[in-house]
Amino acid sequence: MTDPSTDGSWALYKRLLGYLRQDWRVFIVTIVAMIIASATEPLFASLMKPLIDGGFVERDPQTLIWTPLAIVGLFALRGLASFTNDYTSTWLSGRLVMRLRELMFVKLMQLPVSYFDGNSSGRVISRVTNDVTMVTDAGFSVITVVVRDGITLIGLLALLLWTDWQLTLICLIMVPVVGVGIRVVGKRLRKLSRKNQQHMGEMTQVLGETVDGQRVIKVYGGHEHETRRFMVSANGIRQNSVKQIAASSMNTAATQLIVSVALAIIIYFAGVRASHGGFSAGDFMSFLTAMIMLFTPLKRITGVSQTLQRGLAAAESVFTLLDVPGERDSGTRTLERAHGKLEFDRVTFRYPEGERDAVNGFSLDVSPGETIALVGSSGSGKTTIANLVPRFYSPTSGEIRLDGIPLDALTLHSLRSQIAMVNQDVVLFNDTVAANIAYGDSQASRERIIAAARAANAHEFIEAMPDGYDTRIGENGLKLSGGQRQRLAIARAILKDAPILILDEATSALDTQSERLVQGALEQLMLNRTTLVIAHRLSTIEKADRIIVMRDGLIVETGTHAELLAHDGVYAGLYRMQFSAAANPN
Structure with a gap:
């Protein structure tokens, strides 16, 4: 999964698109809309010949009427196709992100404890929140650019070849040069994207520890230390972002220079041929318009490498998590x-x-x-x-x-x-008291929940809370004392009624007082278990x-x-x- 080669990239891309099989109809609509929108550009360039030759040189009144109307109709069609493409591609990218996040979350529930022992929570969270979002860059931003601008390039090149194939050959000289540049820069960008994701995970880890340990930080004066840790990660992200932009920008600038040289040569020879009568004014205008329009999609395609490599690096990270073997469950x-x-x-x-x-x-x-x-x-x-x-x-x-x-x-x-467990570090969820007691048994009746709370010596303090059993207890029960949290955990174990504790x-x-209450609840829980x-x-x-x-x-x-x-x-x-x-x- 870490092969930066073309084969490795294609394997990643193919797997990524596999998650869209269920939505293949919408995907086809997106592609068709892209094709229609991209086809309007060479059609617009082709209208320059009749407009110039028929409307301005020959002064044909019918040409002066239908060509402007054709241009308006062409852009109306382009606007409708572009809207359809933007809407459907956004819908599909949202579905892709949701589906990957669902798969990743389900995988997290299946992973063995040893995985979490060896991977920081910040990196795991960053994969689900950040990396999966960047995957859509490889999924749709790139598809839009490659398909839409690719078809535009093909259409414009076809028009150029039809107008004058000899001049068009000059355009083709720059293609292999640009291709080599894209490949070299692509490897560099993929490496930088991997580093960026690592720094992002580290920053998320520091943030999580700072929020969870803010009391310890305040008491022990750890502000400067935590700030340094945070800034090391943040600075790493900044440096990598600058390096990515620099690499991408250098590639784009070099490509633009090559294109501009080719364009200058073409304009010169087109002017020479027009002066000898081998080129009409309409031919020249159509050729020049197509050449100028060719520059923008070519620029986007050469600039898409950064987006593609960032997305593929994110896809590597996502698939690495999805490919981790789950807990071994060979029992029958x-x-x-x-x-x-x-x-x-x-x-x-x-x-x-x-x-x-x-x-x-x-x-x-x-x-x-x-x-x-x-x-x-x-x-x-x-x-x-x-x-x-x-x-x-x-x-x-x-x-x-x-x-x-x-x-x-x-x-x-x-x-x-x-099995039921009660640990020193009680885990509670940001939900109601009742939901935490009935965790794992959402069908438990209110009577059973109250009975479990009474057996755990928790009913009295629960009733004193603002909304009783419907009170939300905050993240990991922060609104409760240590003894109260322990008694809720015991009530949860009592409700489960497992034979092993x-x-x-x-x-x-x-x-001492909380221990006495908890110990009494534990003795009740331990009976016959x-x-x-x-x-x-x-x-x-x-x-x-x-x-x-x-x-x-x-x-x-x-x-x-x-x-x-x-x-x-x-x-x-x-x-x-x-x-x-x-x-x-x-």
Whole structure:
């Protein structure tokens, strides 16, 4: 997809136009309108001969009447064809952008978590918002210029050949020279366009981080640092834009110089032939008009290279995203409702860029309804285990089974319908409270939504909001406190009623009062569910059926809270450390 050659460009272009197959009737109307509009120019030039010879030289009154009327009719036809072309091409370009954006968004929903680990959100967003818009430059701006001006050029050249083929040969000398210039500059422009898209993605990334982290920026005085980051990207875009314009302008200027030299030579020889009687005044005027009219479409065609290369570079970016393989879903089996038995059989996992295994030979059997707590220092593999259960990642080796069925034998939809998650970083949507609780179940009744909110200790604060359950909560729930956001996430998990629950640091960022309310909601949520709890705050997992202590991806201790304290091992050391820190906060 990165081949800048003609074959590579044509493959991109052919694929791009393939998305217009459904609208082929409108496309044909557009092309026909282009042809009609472009045909009017050589017809206008051809009217100069009868107008000059018949109207002015021979002074024929009928010619003086019909040629002006013919010119008016010609431009009326041109205006109608141009309007039809502009309207239909704009309609088609809008459809193309919408269709590509839909495909890209659907692809984003299908991409594995690992893709987002390796690609900045700014670049991904830039592809959907900016690159896909530039694709229409390659789609329609270029088609309009190439088809419309191409037919105009062919028509005008045909008229020139008919009028005087010897003079016309001089015009053809410049064609290969112009072609070489277009090819050389085209490669340069494609390279610059790729760089421009990279800088655009980086700028979008900085903008997103600045908006999301504006409180941290204010407190830590990061204004100058973020401004520098932004300006590096913005300046890169500026420099590339200047380079693109310079390359395109140099190509256009050189082409115009070649054309002007050819035009000067033609005018000279046409004048010589007219002086010897081999050329009538009408022939000369028709030839000269066609030559002058030839200059404008030729200029547009030579200048279209920048637009084409920018559009094709954008198309490369769009198709690169569309061609990324989606999540592997080779499973064929489904579960109506799992009992909740989980088995980890010598599971090993290493991240693509990891220097060592994040999980190493992890084996564990979890009974239905059992609460398992995973503890350990950062990097011990706790969150990785939690991410392997819903198959955000697949084990490097080993196997995980649900109710005796290997996870990769289940369809992703069936597997994930058995799981609810509550994370430390709650994700909420800029919608109503009710919509966030019922996310994934738009048919949930208001009674079920309220019941879930009550079970999550959220009903009271929701009722106190301006519009109750119909209150919009802002981007990611910014209008809510941390505890309120957590309780909405718990209500969402309660409403889903999944047999397996994953709690990843669900209370670590809360104050004591909020933690008490959230912990009460979590205890309600955990009833009769197989639960994996990841926690740094050990006081929240004392009631767990089993506590699994991890270090460097390995299980080093297993037992209840009391058993592990009595064992006086790693867990007891962690517990004493936290208890001492809590008792002596200063």
